Amino acid sequence: MKLVLPPRLGPRAFDTALSAFAGVVGKDWVLSSDADRDAYADIYAPGPAEQWPASAAVAPASVKEVQAIVRLANEHKVPLWPVSRGKNLGYGTAAPRMAGSVVLDLGRMNRIIDIDPKLAYCVLEPGVSFFDLHEAIARENLPLWLSVPGNAWGSVLGNAFEHGIGYTPYGLHARNLCGFEVVLPDGDLVRTGMGAMTGNHAWHLHPLSYGPTFDLAFTQSSLGVVTRAGLWLQPAPAASLELVFDIPHEDDIGWVIDTIAPLKISGTIDQNVFIPSWLGKMVLKGQRRDFWDKPGAIPDWRVKELLAQYKLGYWQVALRLYGEDSVIRAKADIVRAAMARNLAAPPAEHWWHSGDERNAIDTTMGVPSAVPLQMSDWVGGRGAHMGFSPVVPATSEHVMGQLKRSRAIIAAHDVDFYASFTIGGRFATNINMLMFDRDQPEQIANMKSLFNALIGETAKAGYGEYRTHLGWMDTVMDTYDFNGHALRRLNERIKDALDPNGVLSPGKQGVWPAAWRDQAKEGRA
Numbered sequence: 107m108k109l110v111l112p113p114r115l116g117p118r119a120f121d122t123a124l125s126a127f128a129g130v131v132g133k134d135w136v137l138s139s140d141a142d143r144d145a146y147a148d149i150y151a152p153g154p155a156e157q158w159p160a161s162a163a164v165a166p167a168s169v170k171e172v173q174a175i176v177r178l179a180n181e182h183k184v185p186l187w188p189v190s191r192g193k194n195l196g197y198g199t200a201a202p203r204m205a206g207s208v209v210l211d212l213g214r215m216n217r218i219i220d221i222d223p224k225l226a227y228c229v230l231e232p233g234v235s236f237f238d239l240h241e242a243i244a245r246e247n248l249p250l251w252l253s254v255p256g257n258a259w260g261s262v263l264g265n266a267f268e269h270g271i272g273y274t275p276y277g278l279h280a281r282n283l284c285g286f287e288v289v290l291p292d293g294d295l296v297r298t299g300m301g302a303m304t305g306n307h308a309w310h311l312h313p314l315s316y317g318p319t320f321d322l323a324f325t326q327s328s329l330g331v332v333t334r335a336g337l338w339l340q341p342a343p344a345a346s347l348e349l350v351f352d353i354p355h356e357d358d359i360g361w362v363i364d365t366i367a368p369l370k371i372s373g374t375i376d377q378n379v380f381i382p383s384w385l386g387k388m389v390l391k392g393q394r395r396d397f398w399d400k401p402g403a404i405p406d407w408r409v410k411e412l413l414a415q416y417k418l419g420y421w422q423v424a425l426r427l428y429g430e431d432s433v434i435r436a437k438a439d440i441v442r443a444a445m446a447r448n449l450a451a452p453p454a455e456h457w458w459h460s461g462d463e464r465n466a467i468d469t470t471m472g473v474p475s476a477v478p479l480q481m482s483d484w485v486g487g488r489g490a491h492m493g494f495s496p497v498v499p500a501t502s503e504h505v506m507g508q509l510k511r512s513r514a515i516i517a518a519h520d521v522d523f524y525a526s527f528t529i530g531g532r533f534a535t536n537i538n539m540l541m542f543d544r545d546q547p548e549q550i551a552n553m554k555s556l557f558n559a560l561i562g563e564t565a566k567a568g569y570g571e572y573r574t575h576l577g578w579m580d581t582v583m584d585t586y587d588f589n590g591h592a593l594r595r596l597n598e599r600i601k602d603a604l605d606p607n608g609v610l611s612p613g614k615q616g617v618w619p620a621a622w623r624d625q626a627k628e629g630r631a
C-alpha cells in the first residue's frame with residue numbers, strides 16, 4: 107500500500123518522527139515499507155483497504171518504550187493507533203480510523219505476568235493471544251477455563267477492550283477485566299483500582315477504585331494505551347452438560363428468549379446462551395454455490411428444503427450447564443421442563459466430566475478456535491464479513507421486533523440472512539453476519555447501503571449497536587443522540603483534556619480530538 111501521510115504532516119517531518127521512533131525501538135521495529143503497510147491493512151474492508159491506510163507501524167517491547175513513543179508522538183504531532191494483536195476482523199482488523207495514523211503494535215508485549223489458580227485470575231500483556239493463554243494453562247494443568255470469542259485468533263485483552271463476547275459464564279469479556287496499567291496520551295503511567303497503591307495485593311481482585319472507577323473508560327477508548335490488565339477466569343468445572351435444542355421455526359425465537367432469559371437472570375443458567383440461525387451451521391458445510399447457484403438471497407422455499415435435507419432447525423440452542431454433576435442434573439431438569447412447554451422434541455445431551463477431552467471447536471468450553479472464520483468463504487472470491495450488532499432487551503417483544511426489522515431490510519437488499527441472539531442476561535446481543543466478496547463492487551455498494559439502512563432504522567426503533575467497523579464509527583456515535591449528543595460532548599471534553607495533541611486513536615468510536623476534528627468526515631463508509 108502506498109504511503110498516505112497523517113493529515114498536516116509533511117514527508118520530512120514524518121521521516122524525522124519515524125527516525126525518532128527507531129531511536130526507541132530500533133529500526134527493525136519501525137515498519138514503513140509498502141509491504142508493511144499491507145500487513146496492517148483491513149483484510150475485510152468493505153471496499154478498498156486504502157480507505158483506512160496506516161502510514162507505518164511501530165512495535166515497542168516494554169512499557170518504557172510505549173511511554174517514549176507516546177511522548178515522541180506528541181512532540182512530532184503523529185497520530186498513533188494502538189492494537190494488541192490487530193485481529194479485529196470485521197471491525198477494521200489492525201487498520202486505523204484516521205488515514206495516515208501509525209499503528210502502535212503491542213504484539214511484542216506478550217508476557218503472561220501471572221496466573222493464579224486459587225483466586226482464578228491472570229495478569230496479561232496485550233500481545234497474549236487466546237491460544238497462548240490456553241496453552242500456558244494446559245501446560246501446567248491449571249484448573250482454569252477461558253472464555254473465547256467465535257474467532258479466537260486475536261488477543262485476549264484486545265477482544266475484551268473491544269467489548270467482545272463469548273459463550274461461557276464469563277462471556278461478557280470486558281466485565282472480567284480488573285485492574286489496568288495504562289500509558290496516558292501524554293506518556294504518564296497510571297494503575298487503576300487498588301493498583302494505584304504501590305505494591306497493593308488486591309489490584310486484580312477488587313474491581314473498584316477509591317473514587318471514580320476508570321477501568322472501562324479505557325475500553326473502546328482513545329484515552330490510553332493499556333500495557334497490562336488483570337482478567338478473571340472461570341474455575342474449571344467438575345462437569346458440564348450440553349443440551350442441544352433444534353428450534354424448528356423462525357418465529358419460535360420469541361418463546362425461546364422468554365424461556366431462557368429468566369433462567370439466565372435468576373442464575374439457573376450461567377452461560378451466555380448463543381442462538382444462531384440455520385446459516386450459522388451451513389457456512390461450515392460449504393459455500394453458498396453448493397446449495398444455491400443463483401445470485402441474490404437464497405429464497406425461503408430453498409431454505410425450507412435445506413433445513414429438511416440437513417435436519418436442521420431454523421435456530422439452534424446449544425445450552426451448556428457447568429459445575430458439580432448433581433447440581434447440573436437439577437438445573438437440567440428445570441431447563442428441560444421449561445423448554446418442553448413449547449417444544450415436544452427432547453434435547454440431544456452431551457456430558458463432559460473432568461479428565462475428559464474437550465471438543466477442540468466448542469467455544470462453550472473455552473477452547474480457542476478460528477473455525478468460525480470459515481463463514482468468510484460463503485460467497486466465494488476474496489470473502490469477508492461484517493457484523494451488524496444491536497443490543498435489545500431479552501424479551502420476545504423486543505427480539506421479534508428486531509428480527510422482523512433487520513430481516514426485512516436484509517431481504518430488501520437481497521442478501522442471505524444469518525442472525526444470532528446471544529442472551530447475556532437482561533439483554534440479548536443480535537449479531538447479523540453479512541458476508542461479501544471484496545472484489546465485487548456492486549456487492550460492496552449494496553453492503554454499504556444495507557449497513558446504513560440497518561443502523562438508521564434500528565436507532566429509530568430505539569436500539570443501538572455495541573461495536574462497529576471503522577467506516578461506521580461516526581454513524582453509530584451519531585445515533586447516541588440524547589440531549590444534543592451529550593455523550594459525544596462528554597467524550598470530547600475528556601479527550602481534549604487528556605490528549606490535547608490528539609495523538610491517540612483519533613476518531614476511535616466516533617470520538618475526535620480537537621486537533622483532528624476536521625477529519626471526521628473522511629473515511630466514513
Ligand code: ADP
Binds near residue numbers: 194200261324614
Ligand atoms: P484482537 O487482535 O484481539 O482482535 P485488536 O488488537 O485488533 O484485537 O484490538 C481491537 C481494538 O481495541 C483496537 O483497534 C484498538 O482500538 C483497541 N485496543 C487494542 N489493544 C489496545 C490497548 N492495549 N490499549 C488501548 N486500546 C487497545
